Amino acid sequence: MKALIAASRAASNVGASPAEVRSLRNKNLPDIPLSESRWFELYERKLVREGIRIAAENRKNGKKFGAEDEKNVGRYVIGIIRNLQSGKRIERIGLSFPVKAEFCFESDYRFTPADQARFAKKLTPGGECLLFGGASTIETYPKFSVAGRSVSAHFFAFFAELGYFVVTTDRN
Secondary structure, X not given: OHHHHHHHHHHOOOOOOHHHXXXXXXXXXXXXXXXXXXXXXXXOHHHHHHHHXXXXXXXXXXXXXXXXXXXXXXXXXXHHXXXXXXXXXXXXXXXXXXXXXXXXXXXXXXXXXXXXXXXXXXEEEEOOEEEEOOOEOOXXXXXXXEOOEEEEHHHHHHHHHHOEEOOOOOOO
């Protein structure tokens, strides 16, 4: 019977075998223990391969897991596999590196608590981001009005952290 199941798996693209799952895990996530492979056996081989590969790549590029154990990483991989199945966008974390920049600007406006409160009222949580729900340009780019000037919402958010704003600019 086991030979029949193995032959059936080999002939189709369905159901990664326990040996295949262990091999993929050993190759891509060798330091994460795997005691149960049955979670992955329900999915097509190519999806399991791609899911584990993407998870390993994202981890290498800085993806942090709640805990680097079988349960958390397994759930993450299964989420990737399900997204692949349904054709949804897959989060791929690229290599990143810190950039330190210093700049100097002449400010002519100090943000008031009322400016910041008005801006904060227009923010809504959207996953790991805050989405701006205020006015926008014709191209639907978020805009915010401060000190009589309409500025990009991300521009306001950046300078609000500094507390000062460049209202007039001389573009020579």
